[in-house]
Amino acid sequence: MPVWDNARFATVTLVVIGHGIQRLTADSDNALALYLFIYAFHMPAFAIISGYFSKTGPPTVGGLKKVITDILLPYFIMETIWTLVKFLVEGYAEFNPSQPSWTLWFLLALGIFRVILPYLSLVRWPLFWALLFSFGVGYLSNVDSTFSLSRAIGILPFFVLGWKLREWGLIDRWSLVTTTTWWIRCAAIAVFAAWLAIVVTFIDVWRSMDLRFWFFYDDSYTGLGEDQWWAGLFRLALIVVAVILSGAFFVLIPRSETWFTGFGQSTMYIYLLHSFVLYPIRETGVLRGDHSSATWLLGMVFASIAISIVLASPFIRWLFRPIIEPKPRWLFLDRDPGVEPRPRRKPRRQSRVDPTGSRRDR
Template sequence: MSTTATPTSPSRTRPQRERVPFWDNARFVCIALVVAGHAIQRLTYESDNALVVYLFIYAFHMPAFAIISGYFSKSGPPTARQMQRVITDILLPYVIMETIWTLLQFAASGTLAVNPTTPSWTLWFLLALGIFRLVLPYLALVRWPLLWAIVFSVGVGYLSNVDSTFSLSRAIGILPFFVLGWKLKEWGIVDRWRLVDRQTVPVRAAGAAVLVGWGSVLVAFIDVWREMDLRFWFFYDDSYEGLGEDQWWAGAVRLLLIALAILLTAAVFVLVPRHETWMTAFGQSTMYVYLLHSFVLWPIRESGVIGGDNSSFTWLLGLLFASVAITVLLASPVVRRVTRPLIEPKPSWIFRPAQETKTGPLRIGPSRTDPTGARRR
């Protein structure tokens, strides 16, 4: 019997890549901001302080996630394994979570509304990642793919018939950030300038100044931002007409918001620690937090505890600290072990047995990375 390594034992034939702590730290920061933004949303109706924090977060947190996801994406023709991962990592978790949400809402309201084409709450980003995976190989074939992605993002806002069905409007809206992440990897800027290895004090100071400046602008003009419903612009979801701005120049506003999101993301990334910290391990499980945190926050939000008289600055701080705690809890080994069948389903019965290729049998195994590119533990 041969003793050579078989295709089913990749650990014997391929060395493990060195994990870069920066990316896990950045993922943790982004997912903690996602939880925080959802946690304080009800406070924004009554509290200007909460609205400032909310707008500060929403200006860049999902674009930052899209940039990270794009950085770890491949633009070549999809292999059988990559196509399988779209099913196991994106479509199946979406179906599972959407079904759970439908049943929960039925239990709460007594009305059964089955509509898998409209994602519930946070599930839109999962479908957006699937759309990104599908269109990237085609964008990679054309010249100036980043420019085209920006044109699509700005242009879709003029089309009121492109809506949230299958997250299409939102996916196209944030497509430039995903493509930017992919181009950063293709250009080699991160590796050439060693951006994830170290940062100088002046660069960090500049990043902090940008964030302080953005916060100051929000505080100084909070009445203006509330009146114009700026937060809805950061969703990249509604058309300009749906946002109440059907003028020809409305696309320029989205273009400015794209530039702002890139600037703020860069400012945050230069401040993210480059070495291993307490958050590094938790940043490896962001999809668990993303898909599960809504089940923690939804009953609290629906109970009426948040908002109204409970909209003070103390409540705001409490919810922000609680958001970090929720992030840590949902990324913990215990929660991952219990919920793994939901987040990382492995339905081998769906797929055909080993498929013959020119190079021999193709054995499709479990995913080693999540949809954002984080290597799973």
């Protein structure tokens, strides 16, 4: 349905905007306000979409192969490229796949979600357990960003929520996928207006407490400077806010075909490649000091939207498909383990589904 492709493109564009304006937040309250406004819900919404299109059940050979081709191989390819880039630019030559570079953490998180979900689907109240894990992991300082474990557990509730929404059939039952009434959209706008007002009004408070780091879900409460017993309750409050804002976001997404619907089929290309476009801009220091004005902020917002559109183009997909969507048939056995070999058949042309559920013909 068009609504999901629309949502994917809108969500990943928010990711690009957030990364594009990040350097401006040090010197600009306007940039920080926009940054906090986006970061409160954009990755939770991304995780909800991914969870909505995830399947449970025992692992199959095909499913295990997709984990390798859709997640592990692209991760190692992109991590290798990032190591080379950092060596050429910064002289930093260590190759450490256990510490994902910049945006690559979400690939590992999706892999962890795929491992955890079949087990969560077997127990009662899976959403409760996901919340408990997210709440509790913040108290464990030894669970860190290695293999994105802390961050994956931190945003796990959103992924599970997306899966449960489909299982419950709530979206179809309320017909929110196909249509929304004017008063629902007005309520969604009011929610965003209220959040923006809160962010702007207390911007000095949010800056002093480094609220933006709480939205990363990748550090312990002690590491965030809060070792009080109630720190976990603050994370739960942020999760509630993220769910409300994500709901408002999905309500405002167009339900029909739009000029950007097709771009939603290139989500992983935009997500994995935009960091290479922004890297030189961020590292040159051009977005600091005198260049932190509202004009530069708007300029980076529009530039980020343009980057998303360009990276979603057919040419970019054709050019980078070997590293974003590798097809290493040579890597796998000609037959499934424990199964008698069968005569080779010409593979049928099938649709391609990326880790976020985006489907397109190969």
